[in-house]
Amino acid sequence: MSDASFLSLEKLTLAYGDTVAVKDLDLSIRKGELMAFLGPSGCGKTTTMRSIAGLLTPASGRISLDGIDITRVSANKRSVGLVFQSYALFPHLSVFENVAFGLRLKKMPASDIETRVTAGLKSVGLSKFASRKPAELSGGQQQRVALARSMVMEPKVLLLDEPLSNLDARLRLEMRTELQRVQKETGVTMIFVTHDQGEALSLADRIVVMLNGAIEQIGTPEDIYNRPVSRFVADFVGFENIFAVEGGKLRAANGPIALSESLPPDTAGLAWRPRMVTLGSGPFQGTVRGASFSGSTREYLLDTPLGAIKAEEDAGLAAHQPGTELTFDLPVAKAARLERFG
Amino acid sequence: MTPRIFSPLVLFLVVAFLIGPFFIIVAASLSGGETLAFPPQGFSLKWVAKVFTVESFRESFAVSMFLAIGGTAMALVLGIPASYALSRYKLPFGETIRTIVSLPIIVPGIIVGLALLRYIVVPFGFNITLALFLAHTALVLPYAVRVVSASLNNLRSDIEEAAVLLGSSRAGAFFRVVMPNIRSGILAAFILGFVTSFNQVPVSLFLSGPGVRTLPIDMLSYMEITYDPSVAALSALLAFMSIGIVFLAERFLGFSRYV
Numbered sequence: 001m002s003d004a005s006f007l008s009l010e011k012l013t014l015a016y017g018d019t020v021a022v023k024d025l026d027l028s029i030r031k032g033e034l035m036a037f038l039g040p041s042g043c044g045k046t047t048t049m050r051s052i053a054g055l056l057t058p059a060s061g062r063i064s065l066d067g068i069d070i071t072r073v074s075a076n077k078r079s080v081g082l083v084f085q086s087y088a089l090f091p092h093l094s095v096f097e098n099v100a101f102g103l104r105l106k107k108m109p110a111s112d113i114e115t116r117v118t119a120g121l122k123s124v125g126l127s128k129f130a131s132r133k134p135a136e137l138s139g140g141q142q143q144r145v146a147l148a149r150s151m152v153m154e155p156k157v158l159l160l161d162e163p164l165s166n167l168d169a170r171l172r173l174e175m176r177t178e179l180q181r182v183q184k185e186t187g188v189t190m191i192f193v194t195h196d197q198g199e200a201l202s203l204a205d206r207i208v209v210m211l212n213g214a215i216e217q218i219g220t221p222e223d224i225y226n227r228p229v230s231r232f233v234a235d236f237v238g239f240e241n242i243f244a245v246e247g248g249k250l251r252a253a254n255g256p257i258a259l260s261e262s263l264p265p266d267t268a269g270l271a272w273r274p275r276m277v278t279l280g281s282g283p284f285q286g287t288v289r290g291a292s293f294s295g296s297t298r299e300y301l302l303d304t305p306l307g308a309i310k311a312e313e314d315a316g317l318a319a320h321q322p323g324t325e326l327t328f329d330l331p332v333a334k335a336a337r338l339e340r341f342g
Numbered sequence: 343m344t345p346r347i348f349s350p351l352v353l354f355l356v357v358a359f360l361i362g363p364f365f366i367i368v369a370a371s372l373s374g375g376e377t378l379a380f381p382p383q384g385f386s387l388k389w390v391a392k393v394f395t396v397e398s399f400r401e402s403f404a405v406s407m408f409l410a411i412g413g414t415a416m417a418l419v420l421g422i423p424a425s426y427a428l429s430r431y432k433l434p435f436g437e438t439i440r441t442i443v444s445l446p447i448i449v450p451g452i453i454v455g456l457a458l459l460r461y462i463v464v465p466f467g468f469n470i471t472l473a474l475f476l477a478h479t480a481l482v483l484p485y486a487v488r489v490v491s492a493s494l495n496n497l498r499s500d501i502e503e504a505a506v507l508l509g510s511s512r513a514g515a516f517f518r519v520v521m522p523n524i525r526s527g528i529l530a531a532f533i534l535g536f537v538t539s540f541n542q543v544p545v546s547l548f549l550s551g552p553g554v555r556t557l558p559i560d561m562l563s564y565m566e567i568t569y570d571p572s573v574a575a576l577s578a579l580l581a582f583m584s585i586g587i588v589f590l591a592e593r594f595l596g597f598s599r600y601v
Contacts, residue, residue, distance in 0.1 A: 053507060054507075055503055055506075055507075075503075075506045075507055076506050076507065076508075076509050076510055076511060077509075078507075080507065081507065082503075082504070082507050084500050084503070084504060086498060086500055088498065088500040088501045088503065088504035089501070089504075090501055090504070090505070090519050090523075091497075091501075091523055092519075092522040092523050101505070101508050101518075102508030102509050105508060105509040105510055105514075106509060146504075149504075149508070150507075150508075153508060153509075
């Protein structure tokens, strides 16, 4: 085992009955990495996470962790922690006993349990709440108890299911900082599942974008944001002008359009964010159909022979009124080059 | 008559109808006379005292207690896993199973009693105590499943997965995090089952036999021979026992949430 494949999934296929949720998935995760599984609901991200936890047995494929094949190892012997979206605290136990639960099962001496639980609660800032019941805590506090409960077990991998989605904006920022701190302090390998690209981009070291039970793209937040490789990822991260490329030509509403620059042969599409569209000069013609002002920028919707185009300009520039004819350009140099256009 | 007077009047009549017999029984049991009568003739506690001296009452009380406690415990032993399976897994015919389990609530006791006697107890030669025990278990089972299911449905199922990921086995998770959280539901089911079994007449009527009968059946046969106020005294004592149990259950469990 190298550090590059601390946790690895090989040809992993997961199914619920006859419904295949994830097909032939390959993925390697480094030790100490903070990884995000990003995708819309039903893409298989939660299913994949549950299989890493051992709550779902793969139909085929292999999962190995720290050099050990854990595909058939039961969930209670994997050293994998999971913070549930609903936190799943035990309602009948105090905060202290919730955190101590796993340590007691390990038959650890009471004094060690006391020390570890106290330290765990202190690190999430909940020392004062040790004797409370979960129902007496706010959602954010419950989540931190759940985090402490998993972390005192010193898991090899910590999984988090939608860790920020139930929190309000202020708590979200707090929890994001909290997770980064825990990760930095303990060096634990973390994987979190989210449908929110903002969360994934701001928190993760690397992002796995999933769709229909398969990986669309793996990369750093910069890779995903600036260099999407498929139409789905481009659309997901805000490229709103996406065109297929066939035989080096752009496939537009009015037929193929030759491009000024030649493209690598495996180019399947090109995509531009609205602000990458140049207005006022260029080879294309369009009519402003709508304009909206959003403070620092103005957004335009253009009717063009290529189809509808969304463009964005600094609000400092003069506004284009609806109905105006405009020339514009889609600069190939700025575009994201898509390898797949499925 | 205006509705404003009408509805309190109806309420009063309903309450009188429900509670009235109870007062009549209590009054009759304190009678000084020799026969069961209302209004009571004089005042005396001798009939209340006599209840405790009647040998057959003591025996049938023991039988009833055994059936109510044992039958309800057995119904819970069967009913808790059944409720768990019905609420946690998508079973084939799950709804059908639920309906079958609750049939004894719907089918009149007299039919259940007759059917048990005619098709199970007689052909298979069950002894009376076993037959009564099985019948009471079956009678209480629907209440056990209903009440336990209600508290299971209020409990999130992911806490079991959380327990497993913290090192517990699946079975361990059930005993460590499910059972403690449905404990008051189980206790409520036990009390409801106990009261139902203890007061059960029709089924016991068919299944009681020589030497073994439940308290309500024994009271019926006692009355056929001896028409004195001790039956009223016993009824009043049993009624107070039920009220006490339900009062405590309501006080400590919020019993009415479950039934």
